[in-house]
Structures are given as structure tokens and as C-alpha cells.
Amino acid sequence: MNILLAGDLAAAEFDLWHRELARALPHDRVLRARHEASAESIEAAVVANPPAGSLQGLPSLRLIQSLWAGVDRLLADPSLPHGVPIARMVDPAMTEAMVQTALWATLALHRGFFAYAQRQREQVWRVHAQRRADELRVAVLGLGEMGRAVAARLAAQGYRVSSWRTRGARRAGAGAAPGVSLAEGAPAFLPLLAESDIVINLLPLTEATRGLLDARAFAAMPRHAGLVNLARGAHLVDADLLAALDSGHLRHAVLDVFTSEPLPHEHRFWSHPQVTVLPHAAALTDPRSAAGIVAANMQALREGRAPSFLVDRSRGY
Amino acid sequence: MNILLAGDLAAAEFDLWHRELARALPHDRVLRARHEASAESIEAAVVANPPAGSLQGLPSLRLIQSLWAGVDRLLADPSLPHGVPIARMVDPAMTEAMVQTALWATLALHRGFFAYAQRQREQVWRVHAQRRADELRVAVLGLGEMGRAVAARLAAQGYRVSSWRTRGARRAGAGAAPGVSLAEGAPAFLPLLAESDIVINLLPLTEATRGLLDARAFAAMPRHAGLVNLARGAHLVDADLLAALDSGHLRHAVLDVFTSEPLPHEHRFWSHPQVTVLPHAAALTDPRSAAGIVAANMQALREGRAPSFLVDRSRGY
Numbered sequence A, B: 001m002n003i004l005l006a007g008d009l010a011a012a013e014f015d016l017w018h019r020e021l022a023r024a025l026p027h028d029r030v031l032r033a034r035h036e037a038s039a040e041s042i043e044a045a046v047v048a049n050p051p052a053g054s055l056q057g058l059p060s061l062r063l064i065q066s067l068w069a070g071v072d073r074l075l076a077d078p079s080l081p082h083g084v085p086i087a088r089m090v091d092p093a094m095t096e097a098m099v100q101t102a103l104w105a106t107l108a109l110h111r112g113f114f115a116y117a118q119r120q121r122e123q124v125w126r127v128h129a130q131r132r133a134d135e136l137r138v139a140v141l142g143l144g145e146m147g148r149a150v151a152a153r154l155a156a157q158g159y160r161v162s163s164w165r166t167r168g169a170r171r172a173g174a175g176a177a178p179g180v181s182l183a184e185g186a187p188a189f190l191p192l193l194a195e196s197d198i199v200i201n202l203l204p205l206t207e208a209t210r211g212l213l214d215a216r217a218f219a220a221m222p223r224h225a226g227l228v229n230l231a232r233g234a235h236l237v238d239a240d241l242l243a244a245l246d247s248g249h250l251r252h253a254v255l256d257v258f259t260s261e262p263l264p265h266e267h268r269f270w271s272h273p274q275v276t277v278l279p280h281a282a283a284l285t286d287p288r289s290a291a292g293i294v295a296a297n298m299q300a301l302r303e304g305r306a307p308s309f310l311v312d313r314s315r316g317y
Helices: A011-024 A092-111 A113-121 A145-156 A186-194 A215-220 A238-246 A287-302 B011-024 B092-111 B113-121 B145-156 B186-194 B215-220 B238-246 B287-302
Strands: A002-007 A029-031 A042-048 A063-066 A137-141 A160-165 A181-184 A198-201 A225-229 A250-255 A275-277 B002-007 B029-031 B042-048 B063-066 B137-141 B160-165 B181-184 B198-201 B225-229 B250-255 B275-277
Touching: A002 A011, A011 A029, A011 A042, A011 A287, A042 A287, A063 A287, A092 A113, A092 A145, A092 A198, A092 A225, A092 A250, A092 A287, A092 B092, A113 A250, A113 B275, A137 A145, A145 A160, A160 A186, A181 A186, A186 A215, A215 A238, A238 A250, A275 B113, B002 B011, B011 B029, B011 B042, B011 B287, B042 B287, B063 B287, B092 B113, B092 B145, B092 B198, B092 B225, B092 B250, B092 B287, B113 B250, B137 B145, B145 B160, B160 B186, B181 B186, B186 B215, B215 B238, B238 B250
Parallel strands: A002 A029, A002 A042, A042 A063, A137 A160, A137 A198, A160 A181, A198 A225, A225 A250, A250 A275, B002 B029, B002 B042, B042 B063, B137 B160, B137 B198, B160 B181, B198 B225, B225 B250, B250 B275
Antiparallel strands: none
């Protein structure tokens, strides 16, 4: 089977992916470019933010496999072939990386380690009060694989964890993790925020979730609450967050994702003392494990079985 | 029973401890100062870094209960009454706080979050490679309640964890946690460091462990390893650590404890980009839970049972 690798990746990263995919798919041919084979012979594409139009004119295409978990950018390409199934990347190694980032951010907000870093810069030696984990209420927005895993791990550390999802997100069998309460739908959103010391966003980006983290949401959160955005920059209204931090209402934000990436130099997030900026690094796809997951989906395709983690285009994830 | 509270505490903190102890010991009298009762009537002392000599001339003293876990400073007072048992504070809430700090520091070193904070200051958007937890080798020095708890929690997150203790530290039943390997004694120390990407110090301060973290130790550690000192400042040779960081051999150090506290303003640790300074805040004793633990030891004293967590003065902890 001819499989096209297409993506907006640095050369070294492209090479790494090509090597790992070729190793995981020894009986297939992984193409680095369309001209390496006839358009008619390409049956699958493995993509990472492919340039718009990359997948047009491939009449035999039967599967588009994303290397990233989020497919909002892929789906925004109007030239994406209709009717071809799209699979998201759900890699346990990537999920675990996201859990690590969420746990690190939660511990840092809970125990005030960002505040201690600021005091170090000012050479101030001062201890602040210490709360137990069971005195911290953490809301995890989004109940996909990552949201569920994050909520479960935080609950295991003793935090009081609630999950939230949009009503439309209900799927059979996908309840909250043990020890994690569940709220659903728009009417439950602000009341949940009102009872959360830390809010972690792991929602997919859809029309229902775009701009959800706005002035209204921040006003609902308790004074000195913290925000962790690990999903998409467009979930967040930047100016509203800056206003909530500047007024002293919110204490700190950890942001991994931004409306424009890399984050432009003039953006206030870079230098704001209450903002931690990460370069979209909360959870990288690990080519070593992800290549095996791609191979399993290609095998399913070959055998006529349904690939795993298919995207529902009408839902947007 | 008359119980003397003595310690070098801020007034508000002293008041808080007095209130919580009085609540936990309703049938005893908790004295705020020696002159509140006759010296002969004082049977126990609850202490937090008491000024030297505070416990002299108390002929009926039967127990000295520390509010802190570390008793090296207490034992260094030559006027400390001989023959009176000393109990350390072992509070599950304090142990959990230490686990949180160790886990936060480990995640930050593992995932490079200190490096990302530095890049934010420089407005550099650059992702670095991501390793899995099982690719990180963490050494936990010290196998007391805190060392054991930290090692167990890190192993539960998937890290490859080894414990180390001095040979003299062997006690019946105190093995390493499940999934944690155990090394013992001086000959095993440098070989263990040589195989550790992150070293977390939770040793008691004794003559055997003073200055253990020195140039020889850092030279044994792999290039770009990280150090987390949560025990005592005197375990560490500051100049040797600075040299190891400046040469690029070690990547980063998280330090909660210092030879002189508060850390003096002129000390290079404050401004070193590869050093995170915490104000001895890794694990505070929580008066709410600790008062109950003090009360249980006082009850044991009253009933003629041995108090818990007695210090072996010959060992120093």
C-alpha cells in the first residue's frame, strides 16, 4: 500500500517520522512526496498540519490519519477530500505527557511555586500558607482520552476533581473517571467554574467551545483561581484573561496554546508575571509509539476493519 | 499535665499552634511561657527551634516533642536535657506536602519546565525533546517516612526510582517501596549517582551525611542531571554545586534548604538561572493535623506507653 506522509514539519522531524513509519510499516511504501508514486496508487495519508490542498486529487484515498490529537486545523481546510475517514492520533505516550503537564501545573498553582519563582527574582524569602490537596477543587474541561486521564490522575493525588463536557459530547460509555464528578452542558458551566480553584482546559475546538474562556467565565471563577489552557488558543479570549489577571481576580495562568503560534513577540503573555508560556509542548506525539498506532490503523484498513479514533466531522473532533 | 510550648516562631504562628494544641489537649494545660507554672510541674515540652537553654531546669520533663521533622538543630543545643526522650514530628499531611514538592520538581526537571521558563524570559519559542517517565532514572536519598513516600509516588508515575540510605540507617521492616530498588552504604553512593538523571535528597543531617552533595558527587552524576535538595542546607557544598552548574555539567537545581536561612541576599543561588530557590517551604507542618499527633504522644506518655517516632540521639535522627 502506498501511504503519503504530508505535513508542515521541520526537515529533521519529517525524517524522523518517515523513518519510524517505514519501520512500523515494512510491507508498505511510505512516500515523502506525491510525485514518488501515481496519485491513483495512494490509499492512505499520514498528516501533520498538511498544507491546504495537499490531499486533493487522490482518488483512491481511503484514510487520513492525523499525527496530532487535535484536528480542528485539518478540518478547516475546505479542500479536504469529502467522504474519506479521518482518524485522530490517540497515543498513550502523548496522553501520559499531557497528564504530566497538567499535574505539574496543578501542583505549581496549588503550592504557589510560580509565586515562589517571582519572589526569587525579587529576592524575597517568605513562606505562604500550605493547603492540602483535598482543599483544592480542580475542574477539568473536556472528557476525551486526555481529559479523562488528567482528571483521574489528579483525583489519585487527592484533589477534588470535577469534569465538564458540552451536552453534545455525550458518548456511550465515556463517563467520568472514578472519584471525579461530572457536569454537562452550557447551564452547568458557570456554576462549575464558580466552585473551582483551578480550571484545566482540554476541550476540542468546535464552534460550541470557541471563546468559552472569556470575561464571563473568569468573573464566575473564585478570586485567586488559576487557569491552565492545554487545548487550543482559540478557546481563550486573550484580552479577557489579561484583564482578569491585572485586576487581581485570577492569580496565574499556564498557557500552552495560542491563537497565533509561535506566540508573537509583541504579545503581553510573554512578559506578564502571572502568565507561564509554553511553546505548544504540553504533549508531543512520540514517533516511536505513534508509528505503531498508525501501523495498527493501516492494518485495519487493509483488513476492512474500522480504524480507531475516527473523527466525526459534524462534531469537529 | 503541664506542657510547655517553646519555639522561635512568629507571634501569629505561635498563637495558631497554641490554639490548635489547646484544642487537641483539652485536659492538659499548654503553657505559652515557663513562668506560667512552676518548673517542677512541667512534664512535657512541644518545641519548634527553641532558643538554646529553653528546656534547662525542668526536673519533671519526660518528653520533648518536636513540631518539625528534622531535629538536627535541636540536638545541636548542648544544654538540651540528657535522658529525656525526644520525638520527631511525623505528620502524614507534611509527608504528603513533601511528596507534592518532590513530584513537582521531578516533573519540571523531566519535562524541562524550568528551561521553558527561562525561554519565556528570553521570548524564545522552541520545543525540546520529550522523554517518557520510564526513560528517567530518579534517585531518592534517604529512606525515612518522607523518602519512602516520595520514592513510592514517583514510581507510581512511571519513573525508574532507586533509593539509597547510609548503611547505619538500616532498621527492621524499613525496606524500599514496591517497584523501588535499594542501595545502601557509602560504596554504593557514587555508582548510584552515576545512573541517576535526577537526585532528590531527603536524608537526615548527621555527621555521615554532612557535605555529601559535593564536587565528587556531582562529577559522578551524568551530564545534564538535576538535583533537588529538600533536606538540609548542610548536606550541600554550595560552591561545588555552583561550579557544576556553571560548567554545564548539571542542568538545574531545586533548593529548599540552605546553610544559612533566610538565604543571604549576596548568595549567588538567588540570581542563578539554573537554581530554583524555595524559602524552606517544601513541607510545612500543618497545625491542624500535627496537634492531633502531639496529643496522641501525650496520651501515650500519660498511659506509660512509648511515644511514636522517638529520636535515637546517637544516630542524630
